[in-house]
Amino acid sequence: MKDYQIIVVGGGAAGMMAAGQAAQNGAKVLLLEKKERLGRKIAISGKGRCNITNEENVADFIRNYPGNGRFLHGILREFDNVALRRFLAHYGVETKVERGGRVFPVSDDAENVVEALAGFLTELGVTIITGITIEEILVENGRVIGVQGIDKRRFLAQAVIVCTGGASYPATGSTGDGFRFARKLGHHVITPRPALVPLKTAESWVKELQGLSLRNVEATLWIGGKKKAAEFGEMLFTHFGVSGPIILTLSRQAGEGVRQGEPVQLRINLKPALTAEQLDLRIQRDFQKYSNKQFKNALEDLLPQSLIPVMIRLSGINPDRVVHQVNREERKRLISLLQELALTITDTLSIETAIVTAGGVDVKEINPKTMASKRIEGLYWAGEVVDVDGITGGFNLQAAFAMGFRAGRAACEEVCSLV
Ligand SMILES: Cc1cc2nc3c(=O)[nH]c(=O)nc-3n(C[C@H](O)[C@H](O)[C@H](O)COP(=O)(O)OP(=O)(O)OC[C@H]3O[C@@H](n4cnc5c(N)ncnc54)[C@H](O)[C@@H]3O)c2cc1C
Structure with a gap:
């Protein structure tokens, strides 16, 4: 019975x-x-x-x-x-x-x-x-x-x-x-x-951005040099790397790439609504507005405050340069940084911290x-x-x-x- x-x-x-x-x-x-x-x-x-x-x-x-x-x-x-x-x-x-x-x-x-x-x-x-x-x-x-x-x-x-x-x-x-x-x-x-798990990055500058949440950005996932997926929405910087909805969605595929030993990269477009030309015009307008200021003080309309020192460093542009002296080549570098901020993915966090298995x-x-x-x-x-x-x-x-x-x-x- x-x-x-x-x-x-x-x-x-x-x-x-x-x-x-x-x-x-x-x-x-x-x-x-x-x-x-x-x-x-x-x-x-x-x-x-x-x-x-x-x-x-x-x-x-x-x-x-x-x-x-x-x-x-x-x-x-x-x-x-x-x-x-x-x-x-x-x-x-x-x-x-x-x-x-x-x-x-x-x-x-x-x-x-x-x-x-x-x-x-x-x-x-x-x-x-x-x-x-x-x-x-x-x-x-x-x-x-x-x-x-x-x-x-x-x-x-x-x-x-x-x-x-x-x-x-x-x-x-x-x-x-x-x-x-x-x-x-x-x-x-x-x-x-x-699956649905935060990602670790090789770049240690992410630590400086810990807690910074970005809305309306686009993250593109590249595995082995090939574009695999893109997500538009919200992401978050953490002390070990990146998280937030669009990162979680890309994490399953990113994790597969890492496990297969492929180079895995995320490229973040901070201004996805603008073409490179439109972004250049926008930057030129800002530079005109702040024409007598130093480069380090001319980005506040464009970027969240905590991101500015990191972007300045990555751009290689002298932060003390008066902004009207920033040349076309340097602006181009800044634009590609703003539209293709690269992050090297080294791993996912552990399964215990994943939203889903x-x-x-x-x-x-x-x-x-x-x-x-x-x-x-x-x-x-x-x-x-x-x-x-x-x-x-x-x-x-x-x-x-x-x-x-x-x-x-x-x-x-x-x-x-x-x-
Ligand atoms: C932080 C977090 C947030 C999430 N948010 C969402 C969300 O908003 N929307 C969404 O769709 N999904 C979300 N998920 C995923 C979703 O919660 C899970 O996919 C879903 O709960 C799975 O349901 P399940 O019944 O299969 O397993 P579970 O909900 O994990 O339930 C399994 C149960 O089995 C019990 N159990 C395990 N082993 C034994 C055993 N040996 N003997 C007796 N009992 C046992 C466990 O104690 C547990 O209660 C989230 C997950 C996490 C971790």
């Missing part, structure tokens, strides 16, 4: 949605969570505001997943951004849309999302045990039979859905346990690596219609533990919810038909 029909391991976005969906469709469900409270990563997401999904048209949605977007095709159609927002509204969380189609709770409080999901689970009678770390998925004759905790407690069930997340931000409970389970069960795991359980071994393992009967995978990752903007939570939705329903369809 099984204790439960379905066990869900991991009470994050995917796990809570999977457990609730399975219960809603009639299964007796147990949710096991390592931390004392559910949804710790949701609670810190979007800087505590939870960018829950994106308003992007569903037909274009999968383009936002550099990691196996096509795998999500049917899954996202079944539980899309509209369905997720409707679901949250039903449990008391109204949402709003911000810049870039980003969807947040109207309350700007991620805890409201966790509370809504917890309310959903309670309403459906899901049994929840928190503060328990599962160390093994139990399998007999190629079929899952339950799970075992590190305290050796065993829980039996007809199906197990693993929603243990990736290996980023381990303090939230996601420490890569699912990858270990997968390998032990004979699944192929695509090497976990950081790329890699995970190989999607080739998961049925995209059900999220069921193709290796072990009764075993399902959902969320970041699967080799799927998206860009910033709400795409990762949407994917986790949608995979959880599908896995919960499919597991229930399977076990309920076994009765």
Whole structure:
């Protein structure tokens, strides 16, 4: 006699949605969570505001997943951004849309999302045990039979859905346990690596700019001398390199380049709205305005204060030169610096500091219609533990919810038909 029909391991976005969906469709469900409270990563997401999904048209949605977007095709159609927002509204969380189609709770409080999901689970009678770390998925004759905790407690069930997340931000409970389970069960795991992660640079002058945030700039990624991608928006200088939305988006590819031993460079266009000629005219106007000032005192209309000494040094122009003496050649140097400020990328920060883990359980071994393992009967995978990752903007939570939705329903369809 099984204790439960379905066990869900991991009470994050995917796990809570999977457990609730399975219960809603009639299964007796147990949710096991390592931390004392559910949804710790949701609670810190979007800087505590939870960018829950994106308003992007569903037909274009999968383009936002550099990691196996096509795998999500049917899954996202079944539980899309509209369905997720409707679901949250039903449990008391109204949402709003911000810049870039980003969807947040109207309350700007991620805890409201966790509370809504917890309310959903309670309403459906899901049994929840928190503060328990599962160390093994139990399998007999190629079929899952339950799970075992590190305290050796065993829980039996007809199906197990693993929603243990990736290996980023381990303090939230996601420490890569699912990858270990997968390998032990004979699944192929695509090497976990950081995605959406700050980048380290060789240039030590970035330290002087620590905390400087630049809006409306364009960053172009060059790998092995070839232009690979460009992003427009906001970036941030840190004591080790660069971060901020456009850098995070480029970081996945930048990291791949570094790991392959290729030279990786970012070129920042600080004035992307202007052509080189327009920028030259703009600089000449500024120089006329400040014609009797020294070069070091003539850039304040053009650049944020903290950037001026760095740009002066990099330009090689004498800072004490009276500005009307700055010649055409020197202006040209300044323009190329302003439009192609080069940064040599030496590495990403560690996976622990990444917003998302790329890699995970190989999607080739998961049925995209059900999220069921193709290796072990009764075993399902959902969320970041699967080799799927998206860009910033709400795409990762949407994917986790949608995979959880599908896995919960499919597991229930399977076990309920076994009765
Ligand atoms: C700082 C930060 C900000 C983010 N902001 C956003 C955002 O605004 N929008 C967005 O779309 N995405 C965001 N993300 C990414 C998003 O939060 C994740 O992709 C998503 O939460 C993954 O959901 P999941 O359920 O798969 O995994 P998780 O949310 O990581 O949940 C996994 C759960 O499993 C539990 N667990 C792990 N191992 C075990 C075990 N052995 N036994 C029992 N339980 C276990 C963990 O404790 C955890 O609760 C952010 C991530 C971070 C780190």
